Amino acid sequence: MNVIEHLQEHSIKPSVQRIAIMQYLIEHRTHPTVEEIYSTLLPTIPTLSKTTVYNTLKLLSEHGAAQTLTIDERNTCYDADTSPHAHFLCKHCGKVYDLPIQNDAKQVEEMSINGHEIQEIHYYYKGICKECKNKK
Numbered sequence: 001m002n003v004i005e006h007l008q009e010h011s012i013k014p015s016v017q018r019i020a021i022m023q024y025l026i027e028h029r030t031h032p033t034v035e036e037i038y039s040t041l042l043p044t045i046p047t048l049s050k051t052t053v054y055n056t057l058k059l060l061s062e063h064g065a066a067q068t069l070t071i072d073e074r075n076t077c078y079d080a081d082t083s084p085h086a087h088f089l090c091k092h093c094g095k096v097y098d099l100p101i102q103n104d105a106k107q108v109e110e111m112s113i114n115g116h117e118i119q120e121i122h123y124y125y126k127g128i129c130k131e132c133k134n135k136k
């Protein structure tokens with residue numbers, strides 16, 4: 001995926017910081033937090049602030065270039081994959097995993113329920129992940 005084109009397709013002006021943050025999200029499908037992205041990118045972009053990271057992620061979400069996950073109420077995390085999929089939060093290690101959606105979900109853009117236009121759907125599951133279960 002070309003990051004600059006990806007941003008332009010979502011009507012976002014590609015600045016150095018926006019490109020770096022989008023790139024990080026595309027390369028790290030672990031649902032990173034603001035803190036994680038900030039601390040990883042800071043050595044390469046010393047002018048970066050946590051507020052910029054937060055605002056950029058908000059912008060990416062608003063334009064549909066990424067999605068915001070509130071599955072973990074203490075740590076908002078972000079996902080470059082905007083296709084319909086579910087998320088699983090491990091209550092033990094705090095990792096967020098991608099899960100397939102059981103029923104075949106339609107593209108969100110086409111959805112309307114009781115006359116309401118649906119723009120986002122979130123499927124959140126919580127429990128203990130298989131890695132933590134195996135350690136016991």
Ligand SMILES: [Zn+2]
Binds near residue numbers: 090092095129131133
């Ligand atoms: Zn776990």
Ligand SMILES: [Zn+2]
Binds near residue numbers: 098
């Ligand atoms: Zn995901």
